Amino acid sequence: MKKINTSPISGTQELLPGAQAIFDSIKAKISEVYHAHGFIRIETPIIDRAEILFAKAGGDTEKQVYRVFKTAETAEKADEALRFDHTVPLARYVVEHENDLSFPFKATQIGRNFRGERAQKGRYREFYQCDIDIIGRNSLPISYDADIISTLLDAYGTFLETPVVARINNRKILSGLISALGLVEKSADIFDIIDHAEKVPLEATKERFENIGLSENEINKMVAFTNLHGSRDVVIGNLSKLDLNNETFTEGVNELDQVLKLLEAEGYAGKYEADMKIVRGLDYYTGTVFEFNLPEHKEIGSVGGGGRYENLAGNFTDQFLPGVGGSIGLTRLFYVLNENGLLKSDAEKLIDYEIIPVSENENGYAMGLAKKLREKGFVVDVVLTDKKLGDKMTYAAKIAKNGVVVGETEIVTGNLKVKNFATGETSDLII
Amino acid sequence: MKKINTSPISGTQELLPGAQAIFDSIKAKISEVYHAHGFIRIETPIIDRAEILFAKAGGDTEKQVYRVFKTAETAEKADEALRFDHTVPLARYVVEHENDLSFPFKATQIGRNFRGERAQKGRYREFYQCDIDIIGRNSLPISYDADIISTLLDAYGTFLETPVVARINNRKILSGLISALGLVEKSADIFDIIDHAEKVPLEATKERFENIGLSENEINKMVAFTNLHGSRDVVIGNLSKLDLNNETFTEGVNELDQVLKLLEAEGYAGKYEADMKIVRGLDYYTGTVFEFNLPEHKEIGSVGGGGRYENLAGNFTDQFLPGVGGSIGLTRLFYVLNENGLLKSDAEKLIDYEIIPVSENENGYAMGLAKKLREKGFVVDVVLTDKKLGDKMTYAAKIAKNGVVVGETEIVTGNLKVKNFATGETSDLII
Numbered sequence: 001m002k003k004i005n006t007s008p009i010s011g012t013q014e015l016l017p018g019a020q021a022i023f024d025s026i027k028a029k030i031s032e033v034y035h036a037h038g039f040i041r042i043e044t045p046i047i048d049r050a051e052i053l054f055a056k057a058g059g060d061t062e063k064q065v066y067r068v069f070k071t072a073e074t075a076e077k078a079d080e081a082l083r084f085d086h087t088v089p090l091a092r093y094v095v096e097h098e099n100d101l102s103f104p105f106k107a108t109q110i111g112r113n114f115r116g117e118r119a120q121k122g123r124y125r126e127f128y129q130c131d132i133d134i135i136g137r138n139s140l141p142i143s144y145d146a147d148i149i150s151t152l153l154d155a156y157g158t159f160l161e162t163p164v165v166a167r168i169n170n171r172k173i174l175s176g177l178i179s180a181l182g183l184v185e186k187s188a189d190i191f192d193i194i195d196h197a198e199k200v201p202l203e204a205t206k207e208r209f210e211n212i213g214l215s216e217n218e219i220n221k222m223v224a225f226t227n228l229h230g231s232r233d234v235v236i237g238n239l240s241k242l243d244l245n246n247e248t249f250t251e252g253v254n255e256l257d258q259v260l261k262l263l264e265a266e267g268y269a270g271k272y273e274a275d276m277k278i279v280r281g282l283d284y285y286t287g288t289v290f291e292f293n294l295p296e297h298k299e300i301g302s303v304g305g306g307g308r309y310e311n312l313a314g315n316f317t318d319q320f321l322p323g324v325g326g327s328i329g330l331t332r333l334f335y336v337l338n339e340n341g342l343l344k345s346d347a348e349k350l351i352d353y354e355i356i357p358v359s360e361n362e363n364g365y366a367m368g369l370a371k372k373l374r375e376k377g378f379v380v381d382v383v384l385t386d387k388k389l390g391d392k393m394t395y396a397a398k399i400a401k402n403g404v405v406v407g408e409t410e411i412v413t414g415n416l417k418v419k420n421f422a423t424g425e426t427s428d429l430i431i
Numbered sequence: 432m433k434k435i436n437t438s439p440i441s442g443t444q445e446l447l448p449g450a451q452a453i454f455d456s457i458k459a460k461i462s463e464v465y466h467a468h469g470f471i472r473i474e475t476p477i478i479d480r481a482e483i484l485f486a487k488a489g490g491d492t493e494k495q496v497y498r499v500f501k502t503a504e505t506a507e508k509a510d511e512a513l514r515f516d517h518t519v520p521l522a523r524y525v526v527e528h529e530n531d532l533s534f535p536f537k538a539t540q541i542g543r544n545f546r547g548e549r550a551q552k553g554r555y556r557e558f559y560q561c562d563i564d565i566i567g568r569n570s571l572p573i574s575y576d577a578d579i580i581s582t583l584l585d586a587y588g589t590f591l592e593t594p595v596v597a598r599i600n601n602r603k604i605l606s607g608l609i610s611a612l613g614l615v616e617k618s619a620d621i622f623d624i625i626d627h628a629e630k631v632p633l634e635a636t637k638e639r640f641e642n643i644g645l646s647e648n649e650i651n652k653m654v655a656f657t658n659l660h661g662s663r664d665v666v667i668g669n670l671s672k673l674d675l676n677n678e679t680f681t682e683g684v685n686e687l688d689q690v691l692k693l694l695e696a697e698g699y700a701g702k703y704e705a706d707m708k709i710v711r712g713l714d715y716y717t718g719t720v721f722e723f724n725l726p727e728h729k730e731i732g733s734v735g736g737g738g739r740y741e742n743l744a745g746n747f748t749d750q751f752l753p754g755v756g757g758s759i760g761l762t763r764l765f766y767v768l769n770e771n772g773l774l775k776s777d778a779e780k781l782i783d784y785e786i787i788p789v790s791e792n793e794n795g796y797a798m799g800l801a802k803k804l805r806e807k808g809f810v811v812d813v814v815l816t817d818k819k820l821g822d823k824m825t826y827a828a829k830i831a832k833n834g835v836v837v838g839e840t841e842i843v844t845g846n847l848k849v850k851n852f853a854t855g856e857t858s859d860l861i862i
Contacts, residue, residue: 001748001749001750002526002747002748003746003747003748003749004482004483004486004746004747005480005482006483006523006526006527006747006748007527008475008476008479008523008527009476009478009479009480009511012476012478013474013476014474014475014476014524014527015473015474016528016531017471017472017473017532020471020472020473020474021472023474024472035781035810036805036808036809036810036811037801037805037811037812038782038785038810038811038812038813040448040451040781041448041451041452041455042446042448042451043444043445043446043451043454044439044445045439045440045443045444045445045557046477046543046545046557047440047443047497047545047556047557048439048440049436049440051435051436052435052437055435066478066499066500067499067500068497068498068499068500068513068547069497069498069499069500069509078500080440082499092437092439093445095433095437096437096438096439096445097447100447101447101448102826102829102830104815104816106812112477114477114478116499125478126476126477126478136816139816140816141791141815141816141817143791143794143815144815146798147798147813147815150798261795262794262795262798264795265794265795265796265798265799266795266798266799266802267799267802315434315435316433316434316435316437317432317433317434317437318432318434319432350466350471351469354469360572360574363574363693363696364692364693364695364696364697365696367577367578367581367693367696367697368696368697368698370468371697371698374467374468377467378467379466379467379469380467380468380469381468381469381537382469382578384535384572384574384575384578385535385567385570385571385572386570386572395533398533399533
């Protein structure tokens with residue numbers, strides 16, 4: 001009987017072994033793809049200086065940062081906290097180690113981040129993020145934005161059975177449009193309304209535009225603009241037709257065009273589209289922005305995203321460090337895929353061979369046999385309990401794919417049999 | 432110029448990419464070996480209930496636990512903390528998921544733990560531990576102790592160039608001896624003196640025995656006993672000659688004998704010895720105890736260890752759960768190996784091929800070529816900067832093993848050359 005509540009705290013992920021194995025394998029595949037694309041694995045501490053973390057946090061994030069302390073008396077002075085994303089520690093890392101790195105620096109970080117959010121379904125306080133970033137010194141060509149997007153597309157491809165599509169935009173396009181329409185003072189509101197447009201009915205979006213004082217004509221322009229999405233030809237064509245004489249707008253269209261062209265040349269046709277609805281909530285992004293969706297499971301919403309940021313570490317250094325990055329929020333994604341039945345629910349048994357000594361006299365031989373099978377790359381366990389043979393078999397069948405019984409006779413004759421627990425078939429063990 | 436202190440906080444590990452790659456590869460090898468031995472990977476949250484963590488902590492550990500909070504006002508009520516080891520969360524996990532697990536349950540956890548220790552050289556506040564544990568329900572045969580030790584020996588073997596030896600003991604032997612000599616009330620002191628005997632001169636150990644009131648005869652017996660180490664024949668032989676009529680002592684000797692016999696049968700001769708000096712500091716251990724040392728680098732001290740514990744989760748459940756476990760403290764070990772020059776200092780470059788487009792017109796072709804090479808398993812990056820070709824080559828030579836220049840001619844003729852940056856040699860690229 002339990003004496004205490006032993007559930008993990010809400011907002012954390014704790015999986016049974018089968019689900020954990022699936023989670024780990026997805027994480028490993030993402031890491032492999034990132035690395036194959038030339039992203040260098042780095043790892044920053046989970047505990048970092050509060051002044052570093054809070055330099056960027058601000059707003060809601062600031063309220064969510066976990067600070068750490070040892071005794072209640074010292075809590076007020078706590079100058080250490082848990083990282084809430086990978087970008088701030090990356091900024092610190094790049095500034096700290098600048099002289100030891102080559103730029104553009106392509107980095108990947110896969111690990112847990114922490115936010116003291118009110119726990120709710122699918123929201124996590126402790127969650128894995130799988131990030132890639134490319135940091136330039138002084139400048140970073142737009143082609144790298146395509147590099148990030150194609151890397152993420154490849155990563156999704158390794159574990160998603162359902163198609164994934166990158167929806168790409170450039171914030172300069174909307175900024176330029178707003179400017180050309182003389183609506184600059186309403187810029188933040190417009191970005192916010194478009195960012196939420198997909199989650200509410202069209203009428204609600206129109207109403208919000210109306211509430212901030214847009215004319216019917218302006219609203220219609222915004223709605224038409226926001227609905228613009230599709231191939232490079234269609235979107236870039238239509239944007240050019242707008243014939244807006246605004247430098248930022250033109251710059252945004254050109255950058256978007258370059259990113260789409262490069263993805264085309266790389267052979268990603270059908271896996272991306274331009275979409276004016278994608279603006280990303282964060283001011284942080286200054287150019288390219290993108291989100292990944294599952295077209296066959298629209299209810300799931302975004303499964304990852306990222307964008308271009310003008311200067312990674314302006315709070316930490318005078319050195320200008322433009323960057324582009326993207327992230328897969330793995331803990332949430334895993335939860336969502338699971339909820340939607342998009343993961344194989346029937347996890348494979350994790351052990352290839354269970355060696356079953358008849359009595360403890362055969363334990364030594366059994367462990368030697370296990371060693372030989374491991375050298376061939378198998379996952380092998382030996383039942384070392386002093387239970388009856390039948391009980392040992394039951395245990396073996398529960399955790400392993402195959403069983404090998406080792407008794408006196410088997411040792412003397414060297415004739416070993418493998419039982420496949422799924423089919424019940426028996427065959428000779430070949431070592 | 433830096434505007435702020437960007438060093439990581441003291442007591443955390445932050446590595447440059449080359450060292451990080453070595454660290455990651457060691458971690459992966461340990462994980463592979465553990466899994467090949469049938470240990471199932473699980474992961475528990477880093478943030479856990481304070482009442483769970485403090486149920487076991489006590490003493491020095493309790494003072495070192497990091498608690499977490501969001502605002503100073505709520506700090507006093509903080510009921511969450513960072514795990515300080517893997518054993519307490521494992522206990523919670525096993526009790527929480529008992530009905531979904533098969534026993535004996537062989538689990539491995541590799542991850543970061545946290546202790547708010549005063550930072551000093553080689554001491555970490557945030558550190559990786561690589562644990563294996565086997566948990567029985569009601570009982571767990573002694574053979575599993577050998578299973579843990581041989582798994583750890585195999586793990587060290589994958590990354591240490593220098594030999595490693597398991598030094599094995601059983602705490603029941605010393606307990607029995609103390610009992611037989613009528614020194615039970617001095618038991619804690621005697622364990623502590625022997626635990627530290629290796630780190631101080633013999634005279635200091637004798638003096639400490641004298642200080643707790645042992646007679647010269649008793650001291651001589653203790654010293655002789657403590658010096659006992661070597662093969663099974665020698666140690667078990669000498670222990671049997673003591674002819675102590677004490678049940679605990681006899682049980683300890685028999686258990687030790689069985690563990691050594693099984694390791695012998697498994698073929699680990701020369702990689703382990705019995706050693707009466709090994710008692711481990713923690714009361715927590717009740718039977719088998721072991722430590723791993725590098726005989727050619729005695730100055731390094733223990734590089735890992737573990738032992739048998741009578742009941743994993745007595746604070747959480749009435750269910751009796753005996754276990755045996757071991758751990759490699761990877762962050763400290765990595766630091767020590769590095770300090771002692773036992774790691775290859777010259778980390779290999781991490782990128783196999785750097786594709787170098789002459790101008791941005793070739794970016795698309797270059798990225799397509801990169802894709803093909805990745806499909807063959809290579810780590811491939813493309814230089815997408817708009818620098819001069821010479822600058823691109825310098826960058827490529829810094830981060831990659833090989834470079835492939837792609838210009839108009841190369842695209843037209845399809846004749847691609849690889850330059851090996853280490854040798855300077857050029858050859859045809861075969862795709």
